[in-house]
Amino acid sequence: xxxxxxxxxxxxxxxxxxxxxxxxxxxxxxxxxxxxxxxxxxxxxxxxxxxxxxxxxxxxxxxxxxxxxxxxxxxxxxxxxxxxxxxxxxxxxxxxxxxxxxxxxxxxxxxxxxxxxxxxxxxxxxxxxxxxxxxxxxxxxxxxxxxxxxxxxxxxxxxxxxxxxxxxxxxxxxxxxxxxxxxxxxxxxxxxxxxxxxxxxxxxxxxxxxxxxxxxxxxxxxxxxxxxxxxxxxxxxxxxxxxxxxxxxxxxxxxxxxxxxxxxxxxxxxxxxxxxxxxxxxxxxxx
Numbered sequence: 463x464x465x466x467x468x469x470x471x472x473x474x475x476x477x478x479x480x481x482x483x484x485x486x487x488x489x490x491x492x493x494x495x496x497x498x499x500x501x502x503x504x505x506x507x508x509x510x511x512x513x514x515x516x517x518x519x520x521x522x523x524x525x526x527x528x529x530x531x532x533x534x535x536x537x538x539x540x541x542x543x544x545x546x547x548x549x550x551x552x553x554x555x556x557x558x559x560x561x562x563x564x565x566x567x568x569x570x571x572x573x574x575x576x577x578x579x580x581x582x583x584x585x586x587x588x589x590x591x592x593x594x595x596x597x598x599x600x601x602x603x604x605x606x607x608x609x610x611x612x613x614x615x616x617x618x619x620x621x622x623x624x625x626x627x628x629x630x631x632x633x634x635x636x637x638x639x640x641x642x643x644x645x646x647x648x649x650x651x652x653x654x655x656x657x658x659x660x661x662x663x664x665x666x667x668x669x670x671x672x673x674x675x676x677x678x679x680x681x682x683x684x685x686x687x688x689x690x691x692x693x694x695x696x697x698x699x700x701x702x703x704x705x706x707x708x709x710x711x712x713x714x715x716x717x718x719x720x721x722x723x724x725x726x727x728x729x730x731x732x733x734x735x736x737x738x739x740x741x742x743x744x745x746x747x748x749x
Contacts, residue, residue, distance in 0.1 A: 493605035494633060501535070501612045501749050504637040505668065506630055509654035510659070512621035515673040516642045518724075520618035521549045523640075525724040525737040528573035532613040535566065538577035539600050539630060540620040541589050547579035551722020555725050556580045563608040570727075576607055593625040600629045610738075621652075623659040631663045639667040640706065640745065644674045645693035657701050667705030668745055670694055677710035677733070704748070707740040 463749075498504070507520045517540065524536040538546035546552075550569055556576070557565045564581075566574035578599065579585060609615065617637065619627050630637060639660045643653040653670070660667045672694025676687045688711050698705035712734040718725045724734045 480713060486732050489556075490605055494601060497605050497607070497609055498634060500610060501615045503613060504592055504615045504617065504634050505745070506617045506627075506637040506665070507617065507637060507641045507642060508619045508627055508636070508644040508656055508659075509649075510623065510654070510656035511643070511649045514642050514644045514649055514653075515709075515715070516621065517545045517549065517618050518641075518719060519642050519671065519709070520616050520671055521546060521719075522724045522726045522734075522738055523741065524573060524575075524614070524616040525726045526735075526742050527614050527616070528570060529726065529730075530742065532572060533611060533704075534573050535609050535612045535615040536573065536575045536618065537603050537607075537615060538575075538579075538618045539603065539620070539626050540618060541578050541591065541596055541626065542600060542621060544577045544579040545719075546575060546618055547577040548722065549719050549724060550575050551579065552580045553578070555583070559608050563606055564602075565608050570732060574609065574612075576603055596625050597629045600626065601633055604633055624699065628663070631665055637665060638749075639665050641667060641670045641703075642673055643670060643694050643697065645672055645687075645690040647693065648691075650697050653697065654701070657703070667703055668748055669706040670698040670701070671706040671741055672708040674711045675708035679714060704744065706744045707737055709737045709741070710734060 507516055509516045520536065524534050528534040536546060538544050550567065552567050552575065558566060559565050564576065566576045567574055567580060574683055578589065617630055619630060641653060641656050643649050674689050676685050676691045679686050694708060695705045710733050712725065712732065714725050714729065714732065714734065725732060726738050729735060
């Protein structure tokens with residue numbers, strides 16, 4: 463349909479393809495609403511700082527919940543640096559169901575995992591996307607995935623407060639935040655920005671947890687503070703947040719990540735796994 467002038471175009475309602483685009487957008491929103499209606503609790507794991515072990519926290523948190531019998535999903539929205547697939551040994555592409563929905567990777571009986579890396583033929587290919595493409599992909603991860611009925615959906619975000627976290631907040635409006643930090647001030651300075659982000663977008667925060675905390679030397683059994691200690695708890699108290707717990711530094715995290723199986727699944731008696739027991743308890747009692 464062509465118009466002689468701008469006024470006529472405005473009166474005519476614009477391009478006829480807009481109606482089709484709008485209906486597709488409405489369909490996606492309906493699919494998102496249907497998917498989210500089957501998920502009881504959505505937990506958004508975020509941090510203003512890279513390198514604090516946020517993805518390993520997300521992976522082990524999801525695995526811990528699944529071990530306790532909760533039906534759990536893990537959605538990796540770190541589109542530029544996805545690592546969840548490696549942490550769970552996902553080497554094959556994800557399948558598509560008969561109704562054209564993406565099938566998550568099943569880990570055991572209770573855990574479903576989705577990552578963009580499991581959609582790529584070349585695992586080393588860079589994702590070079592601007593905001594709208596990233597927003598569209600995250601919405602598809604919510605509405606076009608066969609999540610089914612879940613007790614928990616854990617969402618692993620990239621560091622910072624940019625497109626991905628904002629899209630999650632706008633798409634999953636009842637998501638609750640878990641903020642990850644390490645004890646030292648360099649990390650805490652950026653983590654406080656994440657706390658500010660949560661308050662600005664009015665997202666409820668379940669609490670703050672400290673990763674890579676003090677641990678016992680495997681040789682002399684003395685406590686080592688590799689990145690200091692107590693910074694997470696002090697920040698939580700200052701910001702009026704629940705301190706969810708401290709996770710000790712553990713070299714087994716590196717080995718388990720490369721091997722494709724989280725520590726909590728491989729060594730449930732480790733201090734690392736026991737720390738997650740505390741964190742899971744501190745989260746679930748708030749829900």
